[in-house]
Amino acid sequence: MKKIFLLSAIIASFSLQAQFIVSIQAPVDFKDHDAILYTLNGSKDIIFSKEKIKNNTWTFQYPKNYMGMMKIYFPDSNNTFNFISENKNVNIKLETQANKIKDVIYLDEANERMSNLQEGSQKKELILPALSQIKEYYKDNTEFGKALKTEISRLSGSSEGINPTQHPFIYYYNTNYSKFLSNDASKKVSQDDIINFIDKSNDMLETSSLLRPVLVSYLNTGGNTNVSTSVDKLLDRLKVETPRGQTVLSELIDIFDVYDMQDFKNKYLGMAKNLKCTITDRLASTLKSNANVEIGAVFPNYNFQIPINTNAKTLHDIKADNKIVIFWSSTCSHCESELPQLLAKYNDLKARNIQIVALSLDTDKDSYTKKITAFPWVNDSELKGWNSSYADTYNVHATPTYFILDANNKIINKPEHVGDVLEYFKVK
Incomplete structure (x- = not known):
């Protein structure tokens, strides 16, 4: 009996060990204490865990097999970087300056290999054509x-062969990127090729970051007049009730949102709502973020971080007959042209008890602070860019994005442009 107990204890101890470890080293003067590790599902970052720094190092123990892209995010300074996992230990060293990441040094063989391959691929696509033109003006x-001549020859050569057994994810990523997403991929890949790839790929498709760009390529291959036919053909092959079918459906809904293809978004969002099977977390997230901002829904409340021009603690605390909620950024060219038009009518709106609340997707505090000095309405920002919590909560895919709320914070209109806002309130 004692031997059996000891054996059970040994087995239990092994089960508690990490499948692999992610170790991030930072300089002593790097001020962030917390780091968040994300995995990937399609184009969605999935939080795995949050760790605190110990001896200038963050250590994440990942308990199961994972091959694909990962991301580290430092919430205090809004620093982020990506890397890969091939189910082996990952070791990374950061070089920083003024609490910003200056360089990421990959100390494990897989990430160093991936980094070198991507650098070579970028040079081949971006630099090689320019060098070939310059060469005409110089004698050999x-x-x-x-x-x-030497550099052109080097860049023209094929990438060093990758052993799929030794580096399964790197092989998968580079092979399929070259086939489906390189500059000349559209000349040789058909819709059927892409459907077969999406249908038959293993789980690395969801973790590779390739899914969304491949779907965009698929839609482009079918042409603007055949979008519904293309999507229906793909979903029919995948079976929308399956986990992959639901992930692809979720990605397509987001793609149609990003490219303002509202009719297609509504069609396939309706399909998702009417599914009778068990819904995956990935699709459930898309359904929830869209439900949050449907006409007639109560706009989810938001706790202000560093609000300007108000003493209110939350968005719902602001009392008005109507609210105009704007998601914007100081680096957004459309915001640069549209917000001054709203500013010109601000006093007219305020006189009618219409309040404006602007939530910024900025990351640079100085740029944001300088810009809001001209805006008398309520301003707030998490200064985390697209990592801001409200980007997902309010299904924001572009700036500027507008919502009009009634006195009870119900969404009564979702204008596409500032002209639509002014027209709604008859202040043009």
């Missing part, structure tokens, strides 16, 4: 001509 027997 000059010192610079010889250097040009």
Whole structure:
């Protein structure tokens, strides 16, 4: 009996060990204490865990098999970087300056290999064409001509072979990126090729970051006049009740949202709502963020972080006959042209007890602070860019995005442009 007990204890101890460890080293003067590790599902970052720094290092123990893209996010400074996992230990060292990441040094073999391959691929796509044009102006027997010829030859060569057994994720990513997303992929890949790839790929499709761009490529291959036919053909093959079918449906709904293809979004969002099967977390998240901002829904409350021009603690605390909620950024060119039009009518709106609440997707505090000095309405920002909590809560995919609320915080209109806002209130 004692031997059986000991064996059970040994087995239990092994089950508690991490499948692999992610270790991030930072300089002593790096001020962030917390780091968040994300995995990937399609285009959605999924929080795995949050760790505190110990001896200038964050250590994450990942308990199961995972091959794909990962991300580390530092919420205090809004620093972030990506890396890969091949179900082996990951070791990364950061170089920082003024509490910003200056360089990411990959100390494990897989990430170093992936980084070198991506750098070479970028140079091949972006630099090689320019070098080939420059070469025409230099003779081969000059010192610079010889250097040009050598570099062109190096970049023109194929990437070093990748052993799929040794590096399964790197092989999967690079092979399929070259096939479906490289500059000349559209010339040789058909819709059926893409459908077969999405249907037959293993779980690395969801973790690779390839799914959304491949879907966009698929839609482009079908043409603007055949969008519904293309999507229906794909979903029919995948079976929308399956986990992959639901992930693809969720991605497509978001794609139609991003590209303002409202009729297609409504059609496939309706399909998702009417599913009778068990809904995956991925699709449930898309359904929830869209339900939050439907006409007639109560706009989810938001706790202000550093509000300007108000003493209110939350968005719902602001009392008005109507509210105009704007999601914007100081670096957004459309915001630059649209918000001054709203500013010109601000006094007219305020006189009618219509309040404006602007939530910024900025990351740079100085840029944000400088810009809001001209805006007399309520301003707030988490200064986390697209990592801001409200980007997902309010299903925001672009700036500026507008909502009009009634006195009870119900959504009564979702204008597309500032002109629609002014027209709604008859102040044009």
